[in-house]
Amino acid sequence: MTLPDAETLVAQLAAAIKPTLTPNTVLVGMYTGGVWAAQQMHALLDPAMPHGDLDISFYRDDFNRIGLHAQVKPTRLPFEVEGRDILLVDDVLYTGRSVRAAMNALFDYGRPARIRLAVLVDRMGDRELPIMANFVGSTATVPPHQHIHLVRDDAGHLNLKLVDLK
Amino acid sequence: MTLNPQLNKDGALKHLLTIDGLPRAILTHILDTAEGFVSVSEQEVKKVPLLRGKAIFNLFFEPSTRTRTTFEIAAKRLSADVINLNINASSQSKGETLLDTVDNLAAMQADMFVVRHAQSGAAHMIARHVAPHIHVVNAGDGRHAHPTQGLLDMFTIRKYKGEFHNLRVAIVGDLLHSRVARSQIHALTTLGVPEVRVIAPKTLLPTGVEQMGVHVYHEMAKGLKDVDVVIMLRLQNERMRGALLPSAQEYFKYYGLTPDKLALARPDAIVMHPGPMNRGVEIDSAVADGKQSVILPQVTYGIAVRMAVMSILAGN
Numbered sequence: 505m506t507l508p509d510a511e512t513l514v515a516q517l518a519a520a521i522k523p524t525l526t527p528n529t530v531l532v533g534m535y536t537g538g539v540w541a542a543q544q545m546h547a548l549l550d551p552a553m554p555h556g557d558l559d560i561s562f563y564r565d566d567f568n569r570i571g572l573h574a575q576v577k578p579t580r581l582p583f584e585v586e587g588r589d590i591l592l593v594d595d596v597l598y599t600g601r602s603v604r605a606a607m608n609a610l611f612d613y614g615r616p617a618r619i620r621l622a623v624l625v626d627r628m629g630d631r632e633l634p635i636m637a638n639f640v641g642s643t644a645t646v647p648p649h650q651h652i653h654l655v656r657d658d659a660g661h662l663n664l665k666l667v668d669l670k
Numbered sequence: 671m672t673l674n675p676q677l678n679k680d681g682a683l684k685h686l687l688t689i690d691g692l693p694r695a696i697l698t699h700i701l702d703t704a705e706g707f708v709s710v711s712e713q714e715v716k717k718v719p720l721l722r723g724k725a726i727f728n729l730f731f732e733p734s735t736r737t738r739t740t741f742e743i744a745a746k747r748l749s750a751d752v753i754n755l756n757i758n759a760s761s762q763s764k765g766e767t768l769l770d771t772v773d774n775l776a777a778m779q780a781d782m783f784v785v786r787h788a789q790s791g792a793a794h795m796i797a798r799h800v801a802p803h804i805h806v807v808n809a810g811d812g813r814h815a816h817p818t819q820g821l822l823d824m825f826t827i828r829k830y831k832g833e834f835h836n837l838r839v840a841i842v843g844d845l846l847h848s849r850v851a852r853s854q855i856h857a858l859t860t861l862g863v864p865e866v867r868v869i870a871p872k873t874l875l876p877t878g879v880e881q882m883g884v885h886v887y888h889e890m891a892k893g894l895k896d897v898d899v900v901i902m903l904r905l906q907n908e909r910m911r912g913a914l915l916p917s918a919q920e921y922f923k924y925y926g927l928t929p930d931k932l933a934l935a936r937p938d939a940i941v942m943h944p945g946p947m948n949r950g951v952e953i954d955s956a957v958a959d960g961k962q963s964v965i966l967p968q969v970t971y972g973i974a975v976r977m978a979v980m981s982i983l984a985g986n
Contacts, residue, residue: 559706562718562981571985572720574699576706585714612715 505644510654510662513624513641514541518548520639521591521622528617529589531555534606535577537595537654540662541624545593556581558592563605579609586614595654595664597623597640600633625652625664675797682986685797685806686979688815689856697860701825703978704971710747711973720981721748724781728754729771730809731787736945737809737819740969741784744976750782772796780804782980790814790849805983813849818979819944820853822972824861826964827899829971830940834858840867840893840935841884843903843925843952844874850944851903852882859883869893871925873915874905890925894934902927902943905952918951928954932962940964 531553533542539557546555561576592606603621610616622639627646646652651667674691678684683696710718726745730738738754745752757771772783782805785793790812797806810816824834831837839858845851845868858866859882868879869887880886887893894900905921915921932941941953941963949955958965 561706562710562720567720567985572703572981576703578706579709608719612713612717614714 505646505666507625507644507652507664507666508642510541510624510664511544514544514662515548517541517622517624517639517641518545521545522549524620525549525553526589528587529553529591530583531591531593532558532581532606532610534592534594534602535559537624538593540654540656541595542593544662545622554583556583558606558609560602560605560609563609565601565605581613584614585610585616587617588614590616590619592619592621594621594623596625596627596652597621597635597637598627598630598652600631600635603635604633624654627652675794678986680986683982684986685793685808686817686983687793687797687806687808689817689820689853689860690815692856692860694860694862697821697824697857700821700975700978700982701828703982704821704825704974707747707974707977707981708971710977711970717747717749719749721745721750721984724748724750724984725779726750726752726782726784726980727775727780728752728784728809729757729775729786730755731757731768731785731792732810734786734810736969737786740972741807741809741818741976744973745784745980747973748977748981750980768792768796769799772799776800776804782807782984784809786810788812805980805986807979807983810849813847814852816849816853816944818972818976819850820857821979822968822975823850823854823901823942823944824857825971825975826942826968827940829967830964831898834861834863837863837899838865838867838897839863839899839901840869840887840897841901841903842869842890842893842927844905845870845879845903846874846876848903851901854901855882855884867893867897869925871915871921890927890931891934894931897935898939900927900932900935900939900941902941902947902953904944904946905948918948922951926950926952926954927957929956929960932957932960938962942968945969 531542531546533539557580559577559579561573620638623637624641626640626643628643649669653665653667655663655665676685676687728738728741742752784807786809792811793806793808841851866884868884943965947953
């Protein structure tokens with residue numbers, strides 16, 4: 505199957521989100537793909553808007569089965585979370601467990617006024633939790649033995665790829 | 671079968687008993703993971719759910735406030751249930767009593783033991799004895815090892831100095847009795863520090879210390895010249911009454927870190943100390959509280975490093 509162009513999706517998402525921004529909005533990207541997408545989106549939305557990066561490794565519900573992820577990256581939220589309008593960005597919405605973990609993580613920094621979710625791709629039919637995105641770039645149905653990955657090349661260009669599970 | 675009792679069949683860390691023999695990749699993984707945990711202490715809720723439901727027993731057969739407290743805080747910030755046991759070592763059949771204690775605690779569904787013991791090798795013995803699902807962290811055994819202290823020192827050095835491959839590091843003081851120094855030396859050499867110096871009077875150096883890959887100095891003036899990191903070691907006051915040193919005053923005169931002596935190091939050198947400090951014995955207050963001192967950040971980073979160690983072990 506052919507996946508859409510990631511940078512086109514970022515631009516479309518930014519255009520849809522921009523009219524909804526308020527002075528209270530902050531942008532938070534989820535490692536790793538969500539951080540890349542949020543960085544590109546940030547330039548298109550409002551370069552003055554506060555933005556941060558969120559690592560959910562410590563909040564995953566599969567720790568007891570698969571242990572700690574090899575690459576934990578520091579969470580960086582250089583603003584007060586309390587009372588903010590948070591726009592959470594991820595590359596792919598799949599089971600919903602990563603988004604649940606992200607919300608739990610954010611609440612440990614404060615009580616946001618609102619959290620909205622923007623994703624480049626909504627992988628349909630495989631949700632395990634009652635979570636949906638406010639802004640969706642594209643939808644896709646992918647066989648269970650495959651994953652959709654966002655990759656970034658040396659020049660900083662984003663691409664979506666299908667990867668076979670090992 | 672693996673030769674290193676700390677590693678599982680996949681080569682991942684199962685227990686942390688000593689830094690000696692651990693590959694650089696594992697040390698780096700612990701330091702990298704600790705970076706993520708530093709921000710947990712900056713959250714409104716200083717807690718993550720990683721070890722929720724796990725029972726961690728702090729088994730302290732030897733008195734300690736600082737190390738026990740930092741392990742306790744680290745475990746609580748990982749949401750584990752923490753049970754502190756200060757156990758006075760029995761004078762009779764210590765090994766048997768130790769393992770009996772361990773067996774009883776294991777029967778209470780322990781997931782991890784953090785062990786401090788006056789006997790070298792106690793943590794190894796427990797690690798060999800426990801069921802496969804239980805992890806053991808050595809929190810200091812005799813004169814042998816104090817691996818989490820060594821790792822938090824490496825984390826602090828990396829925070830302030832970046833990479834390890836271009837550093838000169840001096841360890842000063844009572845190396846003879848120091849499990850901390852042994853762990854520091856193993857960690858520094860494994861991580862690629864090209865020049866590790868030890869500075870001490872002959873009476874406070876272990877025999878054959880050069881075989882650990884360090885350069886030996888007996889004078890501060892030579893040993894501190896152009897170093898990037900100065901690690902002071904604790905000199906216990908009770909040892910002053912022994913035959914090893916004439917007096918605390920004389921030790922301070924020759925080996926105490928004063929501003930004058932520190933001026934021999936590089937201008938941007940950092941000063942470290944595992945604590946608790948003996949001011950006026952091994953370190954002058956002007957240095958301990960000075961702008962080159964990173965002694966308090968060491969304590970803060972120690973929590974993140976212990977969180978990293980416990981979560982990596984529990985995940986393996």
